[in-house]
Amino acid sequence: MKLWIAFWNILVKDMRTYYLKPPNISWGLIFPLAWTSMFFIKSGSGLESILTMLPGVVAVSILFGTTSLLAVTVTFEKKNRSFERLLLAPIPLEVLMLAKTSGAILFGVANAFVPVIMALFLADLSQVVWSAFVPAVFMIAVASTFLGLFIAVAVSEVFEAQTFSNFFRFPMIFLCGLFFPIEKLPVLLKPLSYVLPLTYGADVLHGAVHGGHAMPFSLDLSLLGAFCVGLFAMSLWNIKRKWIL
Amino acid sequence: MTDAIGVEGMRKCFAEVEAVSGISFSVRQGELFGFLGPNGAGKTTTINMLTGLARPNTGSIRIGGIDCTHRPRAAQHLIGVVPDESNLYPELTGFENLCFCAALHGLGKVERQGRARELLDNFGLAQALNRKFGGYSKGMKRKLTIAAGIIHKPEILFLDEPTTGIDVASARQLRQLIADLHRGGTTIFLTTHYIEEAERLCDRIAFIVSGRIVRIDTVEHLIQPIQEKHVVQITCANTLSDIEGNLSESFPELECKTIGQRVIRVEADEPVRVGPLVRFLEDHGVEVSEARRMRPSLEDIFVRITGIEADAMRKEKEKAGSGQ
Numbered sequence: 212m213k214l215w216i217a218f219w220n221i222l223v224k225d226m227r228t229y230y231l232k233p234p235n236i237s238w239g240l241i242f243p244l245a246w247t248s249m250f251f252i253k254s255g256s257g258l259e260s261i262l263t264m265l266p267g268v269v270a271v272s273i274l275f276g277t278t279s280l281l282a283v284t285v286t287f288e289k290k291n292r293s294f295e296r297l298l299l300a301p302i303p304l305e306v307l308m309l310a311k312t313s314g315a316i317l318f319g320v321a322n323a324f325v326p327v328i329m330a331l332f333l334a335d336l337s338q339v340v341w342s343a344f345v346p347a348v349f350m351i352a353v354a355s356t357f358l359g360l361f362i363a364v365a366v367s368e369v370f371e372a373q374t375f376s377n378f379f380r381f382p383m384i385f386l387c388g389l390f391f392p393i394e395k396l397p398v399l400l401k402p403l404s405y406v407l408p409l410t411y412g413a414d415v416l417h418g419a420v421h422g423g424h425a426m427p428f429s430l431d432l433s434l435l436g437a438f439c440v441g442l443f444a445m446s447l448w449n450i451k452r453k454w455i456l
Numbered sequence: 457m458t459d460a461i462g463v464e465g466m467r468k469c470f471a472e473v474e475a476v477s478g479i480s481f482s483v484r485q486g487e488l489f490g491f492l493g494p495n496g497a498g499k500t501t502t503i504n505m506l507t508g509l510a511r512p513n514t515g516s517i518r519i520g521g522i523d524c525t526h527r528p529r530a531a532q533h534l535i536g537v538v539p540d541e542s543n544l545y546p547e548l549t550g551f552e553n554l555c556f557c558a559a560l561h562g563l564g565k566v567e568r569q570g571r572a573r574e575l576l577d578n579f580g581l582a583q584a585l586n587r588k589f590g591g592y593s594k595g596m597k598r599k600l601t602i603a604a605g606i607i608h609k610p611e612i613l614f615l616d617e618p619t620t621g622i623d624v625a626s627a628r629q630l631r632q633l634i635a636d637l638h639r640g641g642t643t644i645f646l647t648t649h650y651i652e653e654a655e656r657l658c659d660r661i662a663f664i665v666s667g668r669i670v671r672i673d674t675v676e677h678l679i680q681p682i683q684e685k686h687v688v689q690i691t692c693a694n695t696l697s698d699i700e701g702n703l704s705e706s707f708p709e710l711e712c713k714t715i716g717q718r719v720i721r722v723e724a725d726e727p728v729r730v731g732p733l734v735r736f737l738e739d740h741g742v743e744v745s746e747a748r749r750m751r752p753s754l755e756d757i758f759v760r761i762t763g764i765e766a767d768a769m770r771k772e773k774e775k776a777g778s779g780q
């Protein structure tokens with residue numbers, strides 16, 4: 212009960228102070244909107260292409276929405292020392308970090324549905340397998356949040372967190388099969404795709420939206436789950452090692 | 457009864473700096489224990505290790521009977537911490553900050569709001585309840601940080617220089633509050649560089665210099681050896697040069713020491729006769745502007761044991777404080 216009170220209040224405080232601020236809300240909306248419009252317009256091949264673009268746009272929206280926020284909720288708070296307050300509270304580190312990240316996960320999921328809602332007006336989404344799409348969105352949000360956490364913990368300045376996460380984010384747009392199938396990548400780059408979590412999430416999204424997926428959903432989601440666990444564990448290890456000096 | 461804090465051979469290095477060099481001490485339950493030392497002595501580093509924000513390189517730590525040596529955060533439910541710098545959330549109001557800190561310790565909504573109001577009242581911050589913490593003055597920030605450290609009524613409270621950077625009236629109010637908490641049974645570990653503060657508040661004091669504890673004792677025991685001494689402090693208008701030796705030769709019964717460039721401290725077992733001293737000085741071209749009998753204080757002991765001038769320590773600190 213006590214833990215739950217702490218967990219809930221950390222989450223609510225982060226949501227109120229960081230996520231639900233007008234700049235963040237508008238950023239959270241505008242960014243996916245911009246991506247969506249850009250790709251839909253650029254593809255130029257008519258409205259049918261919306262279904263092939265949608266998975267990529269959804270994944271990008273989640274990736275950018277979540278990773279940007281961790282730089283604030285974690286790196287910034289560490290820098291101005293308010294994070295020490297959390298470390299001084301009687302909360303296991305795992306619970307503490309889940310509380311710090313669950314807001315970003317929710318934010319990521321919300322971001323994912325901006326392009327979906329837009330697409331609803333432009334295309335026929337009746338074929339979409341929602342029972343695979345929704346879990347995939349959630350798992351991508353968790354994995355990108357934990358990737359953001361991993362980066363946020365590894366650096367000490369907010370700008371470093373932003374730079375470092377771009378180092379991951381932009382290559383992932385091209386390497387994870389969001390807009391171009393992985394088979395079309397140069398042979399040398401292919402192995403890279405399979406060590407990036409987004410590859411598996413994007414595969415499920417493609418499968419759920421237009422049926423073109425390379426691996427069974429259950430395998431994709433399990434691998435994504437394994438990435439989540441791994442990234443979270445590494446982040447905790449880093450916190451213990453670097454922040455509890 | 458187990459000790460509230462037990463430390464054995466605790467050592468901490470940062471790269472090439474040895475911040476704390478193998479210190480051992482214990483704090484009894486309900487005791488107000490003072491940690492007194494100059495800048496960079498290792499006070500904050502010690503608090504960080506005791507509160508789970510840092511790991512010692514060697515040594516052991518027990519807090520409230522719990523072995524925290526390998527699990528630095530194991531005793532978090534017993535402790536409250538007031539860090540040397542305010543670290544609350546600038547974008548939350550004073551009231552929200554306190555409620556949030558209470559929630560971190562699992563207090564229910566009604567209880568935490570009640571405690572927050574009570575503390576804001578006690579600290580004279582009721583007017584600023586709904587103002588953002590970021591807009592508070594330095595003293596207000598300090599007070600709210602202290603309130604945040606005690607909102608969950610911890611058994612053991614760590615205070616890192618609580619009265620640095622706040623006005624005299626507030627400092628006095630704070631000392632009163634610390635004394636009240638102590639009376640109420642809270643164990644308090646207080647670091648400070650204000651010797652009078654330590655003398656007035658603490659049951660026992662440890663002097664720490666360059667990461668080493670040079671002395672731990674009760675205030676009475678510390679003061680005792682000089683209680684019977686007679687001390688006179690002479691302030692001069694012009695700069696002294698090499699007068700110490702001359703004085704000792706002419707007045708062998710007195711122990712004379714120059715402090716800084718214009719002050720001479722004279723100690724003796726018998727009452728000091730000021731007249732001959734002043735005459736001697738003026739004959740040697742020293743213009744005396746003041747001669748004062750002093751009550752021996754903890755400050756004298758501190759100077760004696762550590763060789764550090766208390767005034768210098770205070771000034772240095774204030775400079776550092778105003779520079780922030």
Ligand SMILES: Nc1ncnc2c1ncn2[C@@H]1O[C@H](COP(=O)(O)OP(=O)(O)OP(=O)(O)O)[C@@H](O)[C@H]1O
Nearest residue numbers: 470473474475493494495496497498499500501502
């Ligand atoms: N994170 C750190 N990295 C490197 N050196 C450190 C670190 N923290 C403390 N030190 C060094 O350890 C020594 C003790 O510092 P500490 O902050 O404990 O002193 P202090 O007694 O609290 O001083 P002050 O009165 O100025 O607050 C100093 O030499 C300081 O430079």
Ligand SMILES: [Mg+2]
Nearest residue numbers: 499500501540
């Ligand atoms: Mg300090």
